[in-house]
Amino acid sequence: MSFADLGLSDELLRAVTDAGYTEPTPIQQQSIPPVLMGKDLIGIAQTGTGKTAAFVLPMIDILGEGRTRALMPRSLILEPTRELAAQVAENFEKYGTHHKLSMALLIGGVQMGDQVKALEKGVDVLIATPGRLMDLFGRGKILLNGCSLLVIDEADRMLDMGFIPDIEEICTKLPKERQTLLFSATMPPVIKKLADKFLNDPKRVEVARPATTNTNITQFLIETSTMKKREVLRALIEAENVQTGIIFCNRKTTVRELNKSLQRHGIRSAEIHGDMDQPARIAELERFKRGDVNILVASDVAARGLDIKGVSHVYNFDAPWHPDDYVHRIGRTGRAGAKGTAYTLVTKEDAENIANIEKLTGHKINRVKLKGAPTASEDEHEEAPRGRKRKADEDKGAERPERSPRGKARKAEPERDEDRREEPFREPRGREEPYRETRRDEQPRRDRGSRRRDERDDGPDVGWNGPIPDFLNYTLAAE
Numbered sequence: 252m253s254f255a256d257l258g259l260s261d262e263l264l265r266a267v268t269d270a271g272y273t274e275p276t277p278i279q280q281q282s283i284p285p286v287l288m289g290k291d292l293i294g295i296a297q298t299g300t301g302k303t304a305a306f307v308l309p310m311i312d313i314l315g316e317g318r319t320r321a322l323m324p325r326s327l328i329l330e331p332t333r334e335l336a337a338q339v340a341e342n343f344e345k346y347g348t349h350h351k352l353s354m355a356l357l358i359g360g361v362q363m364g365d366q367v368k369a370l371e372k373g374v375d376v377l378i379a380t381p382g383r384l385m386d387l388f389g390r391g392k393i394l395l396n397g398c399s400l401l402v403i404d405e406a407d408r409m410l411d412m413g414f415i416p417d418i419e420e421i422c423t424k425l426p427k428e429r430q431t432l433l434f435s436a437t438m439p440p441v442i443k444k445l446a447d448k449f450l451n452d453p454k455r456v457e458v459a460r461p462a463t464t465n466t467n468i469t470q471f472l473i474e475t476s477t478m479k480k481r482e483v484l485r486a487l488i489e490a491e492n493v494q495t496g497i498i499f500c501n502r503k504t505t506v507r508e509l510n511k512s513l514q515r516h517g518i519r520s521a522e523i524h525g526d527m528d529q530p531a532r533i534a535e536l537e538r539f540k541r542g543d544v545n546i547l548v549a550s551d552v553a554a555r556g557l558d559i560k561g562v563s564h565v566y567n568f569d570a571p572w573h574p575d576d577y578v579h580r581i582g583r584t585g586r587a588g589a590k591g592t593a594y595t596l597v598t599k600e601d602a603e604n605i606a607n608i609e610k611l612t613g614h615k616i617n618r619v620k621l622k623g624a625p626t627a628s629e630d631e632h633e634e635a636p637r638g639r640k641r642k643a644d645e646d647k648g649a650e651r652p653e654r655s656p657r658g659k660a661r662k663a664e665p666e667r668d669e670d671r672r673e674e675p676f677r678e679p680r681g682r683e684e685p686y687r688e689t690r691r692d693e694q695p696r697r698d699r700g701s702r703r704r705d706e707r708d709d710g711p712d713v714g715w716n717g718p719i720p721d722f723l724n725y726t727l728a729a730e
């Protein structure tokens with residue numbers, strides 16, 4: 252199937268050709284025709300599948316047809332984070348070159364005055380994060396009566412971040428007669444309910460999760476200890492002379508400290524996390540995209556959905572607490588048919604997290620036990636020297652996990668709150684509890700994963716994508 256078969260205008264086909272795309276991805280093939288016909292749509296797909304173009308392309312043609320003079324937005328796209336909002340805006344610029352649509356970005360962390368001015372002229376496309384949009388409502392600065400097309404993107408991420416009440420409120424401010432598109436990587440009950448309430452007879456399309464089915468990504472678990480993590484990480488980066496790699500950490504403090512440590516060791520690195528303001532984040536990202544630095548150290552929320560070309564390696568400095576985050580993290584590499592490698596540094600404390608990841612993905616990940624890695628008793632010994640001076644710890648890679656006051660099961664919470672803090676005008680609503688319950692209800696998918704794994708249990712203890720490369724044994728055995 253070609254783009255020309257989907258019913259897009261000639262101008263848009265030109266823009267798509269200019270972008271270098273020859274064939275629509277499955278989500279584009281299935282979504283574009285019904286959206287052009289004015290139907291509501293539920294798209295179950297995650298970043299990396301081409302889902303942004305699946306809604307941006309038909310929207311450009313729909314909005315390009317009629318123009319109202321009303322001084323209010325004609326369409327609204329809701330994104331959970333500023334980075335994703337900015338990325339969607341870039342997509343409109345790329346594909347909309349022949350259409351002259353006006354666009355406004357309404358995100359936290361940038362001056363509100365300019366955003367309001369842009370809105371007062373009336374825009375074809377408004378791209379917003381829920382926090383900033385709600386704030387403008389509160390100030391009476393915005394009307395959505397003329398908004399006949401709504402996109403709710405990354406709905407499950409919105410749920411994670413506690414944005415669903417805002418989204419419901421926003422939906423009630425739009426005209427009832429409208430077209431609504433909802434995209435989500437998963438369909439937990441809360442999202443299903445939201446769709447039932449605000450979408451009208453939607454067409455449902457679903458595509459495979461790219462990272463779990465992406466055989467372009469070779470994955471390894473590197474067994475190490477908390478104390479040796481930094482050393483091991485540097486050895487991995489240097490052994491393959493990595494030019495474009497992303498390192499994920501579970502906490503913002505780890506991001507900052509690891510970046511400093513890498514720089515001290517002569518590795519050209521930058522950082523991105525939720526405590527940075529928007530211009531600082533964009534500046535760091537640009538440095539990485541331009542190749543001024545080779546390594547980007549990132550937290551989950553700040554790097555969510557980022558589409559950076561040519562990332563060859565993803566390193567999980569910390570094994571993620573949520574198995575979904577693993578899938579999202581490694582999905583930053585192996586994009587658009589390229590090969591990628593993902594390393595996850597694991598200590599014995601990560602056993603449960605790794606088991607959950609393998610359950611979710613249905614694959615056992617290659618496990619590399621480095622020669623010279625500490626024995627279990629040595630690793631236990633590391634827990635002891637709490638009083639040691641930080642400087643001495645630093646180059647050995649130690650960073651003691653912060654204990655959440657709510658106990659081990661909730662330790663992922665601080666990072667989950669990250670983007671809520673990024674929306675400066677938003678008050679926490681304390682609604683996470685019921686939502687977390689519903690996330691646990693995603694059991695069927697995980698069960699599928701575990702069944703697949705059980706079936707493999709009598710096979711060899713290596714997974715995915717072939718043998719362990721020699722350099723891992725040689726390079727790291729020498730530490």
Ligand code: AMP
Nearest residue numbers: 272274275276298299300301302303304
């Ligand atoms: P997304 O899922 O929207 O984050 O898109 C993932 C990547 O796929 C982006 O780099 C897009 O530019 C790229 N992309 C989108 N559509 C196509 C296509 N039809 N062919 C090749 N690449 C595409």
